[in-house]
Amino acid sequence: MSGRLLLLVESNTTGTGRLFARRAVELGVVPVLLCADPDRYPYAAEDGLRTVVTDTADPDRLAATAERLAADTPVAGVLTSSEYYVPAAAALAARLGLPGPSADAVRACRDKAEQRRTLAAAGVGVPTFAVVSTPAAARSAAAHRMPVVVKPSQGSGSLGVRLCADLDEVEAHTRTLLAAGVNERGVAVPGRVLVEEYLTGAEYSVEVFGTEAVVTVAKHVGPLPSFVEVGHDLPAALPAEVERELGRTAVRAVTALGLGWGAAHVELRLDGASAKVIEVNPRLAGGMIPELVRRACGADLVRAQVLAALGRPAHPEHTGRGRASIRFLTTDRDGVLAPDLTGALARARAVPGVAEAVLYRSPGEPVGPAADFRGRLGHVIAVADRAAAAADAAELAVAELAGAITPTATDREEALT
Structure with missing residues (x-):
């Protein structure tokens, strides 16, 4: 060393x-x-x-x-x-x-309002949006485009992102977001909120390194009104022209924002035949996506990012043609984890194709529905030579993990009525 x-x-x-x-x-x-x-x-x-x-x-x-x-x-x-x-x-x-990215470009990119304005000005497809600083302005912006997504102008992991079905909900959620002067890390946040068009097309991410699209990832999102990511499949099984559209749009977005150093995680939704950018994150993806890329494609994005920071050549190349899926354990009701988790973990790990099964919480810990990434309780990763096989294995294994959750007495009674 x-x-x-x-x-x-x-x-x-x-x-x-x-x-x-x-x-x-x-x-x-x-x-x-x-x-x-x-x-x-x-x-x-x-x-x-x-x-x-x-x-x-x-x-x-x-x-x-x-x-x-x-x-x-x-x-x-x-x-x-x-x-x-x-x-x-x-x-x-x-x-x-x-070595590193442009600090000014990164700072501007992290402000979703500034990011949206830059992308729209460059002709990159984005949802229609408004930037507001009061609940009344949010209500006015949403008046002719319900339902809408209301989100903080800075954030991560789906924190504070909510689909609002009526104007009272828009106003109430905006008020909640504006009342938070700092994020969960204690970092000050601007007093601005985005009110944006709700796109219903399938959601994907494109993992970009430099100005090259490395892989396209299919996303699975939990129940609305929250937007908790509960799974990913990669490479996404897509027609060639759709994959090209997603990759091309992601790279155009990265370039328009003045990025192009190291990794960027670009989230998109299809809107008919076009791809629209939900947001660009000037960093590696979360949600264990880099580990999925390594297991399925052989491209180690974490290693490439470290190499780039050290000023060494960094070109993540595909060396495999596998498929990988991750599913996160969540629950739709209050409950408690079993006092002994070894059985559930053993059953999940025994599913053919499962490479990893992990629980994030301790035995006996109370759990509840997820409003953002912090509500995820564990994950399983499965690898196979076919997309469907990897996804099926991950679904089966996460169902085994779910056996470790015991509903509270109230929820059990409601389920029986």
């Missing part, structure tokens, strides 16, 4: 955050997690990941911490796997003269 450092500015609490650190070690550099609260990251202690506490919301303090570390050991790169800290990581990389 070279001793050079890869600085990780905060992280995902699960999934790719841990993988970033592991790939750094494999590539011969020392990962260092810069964070405000190490307790958010149990994997750091489990993996022996070096952690330095600093104020990651303050650019000057973050830079001072990085410069102090660099005085002792050369810093080779800066990255983050967290949506909320991509601008901070990009700005820090630029300050240290290291």
Whole structure:
């Protein structure tokens, strides 16, 4: 190992955050997690990941911490796997003269209102939308286009995204969003809300690296009015012309936003024969999608992102032709996890084709319906040579995991009436 450092500015609490650190070690550099609260990251202690506490919301303090570390050991790169800290990581990389995306482009991209305006001006298809700052303005914007999606102008993981069926609901949800001065990480958020057209076409994501579409992913979304992602299949089984349309639109969006360095996760919906961009995220996908890509296609997007941060050639290439699916465990009612989860996990892992089955919660823990990604209770990943086989295995295995949830007494009584 070279001793050079890869600085990780905060992280995902699960999934790719841990993988970033592991790939750094494999590539011969020392990962260092810069964070405000190490307790958010149990994997750091489990993996022996070096952690330095600093104020990651303050650019000057973050830079001072990085410069102090660099005085002792050369810093080779800066990255983050967290949506909320991509601008901070990009700005820090630029300050240290290291590779990274344009900090200004990333900052603008993270503001969904600014992103929408930029894409619309470039002729990239987006839903019709309005940016509002009061409940009354939201009501007015929605008056002639119900139902509508109301969402915060900054956010991740479907947090605060809701399909509103009537004007009173639009006004009430807007009021709730505007009342939140900070997000779940404690980072200040602007007092703006998007009111946008609800597209009913199938939803996909395109994983872009640089300006190349790597793979198209079919999304599964849970019950409305929330938009919780409950599964992904890749590569998506699509006619060639539809896949080209999705890929072409995703790359046009990335280019219009001034991105094109490293990974971007572009979410789209079909609107007739056209693809419209729901949002562009200037980072790797969440939801374990990079792991699905690695298992199905052989392209390691996490490794490629680390290589890019280190200034090394990074070209994720397909080396396989498999299919992979993930299904997340959610519940539609209040309940509690069984005191012993080993049986449910064993049954899920025994399903042919299942490569991984994980529960995120502890035995005996109360659970309830998911309003966003935080309500997901676990996942299974299945791999096969056919799309249908991978999806079927994942569905069967997640049903086995669901056996670990016992409804509360009230819910059992309602189910019997």
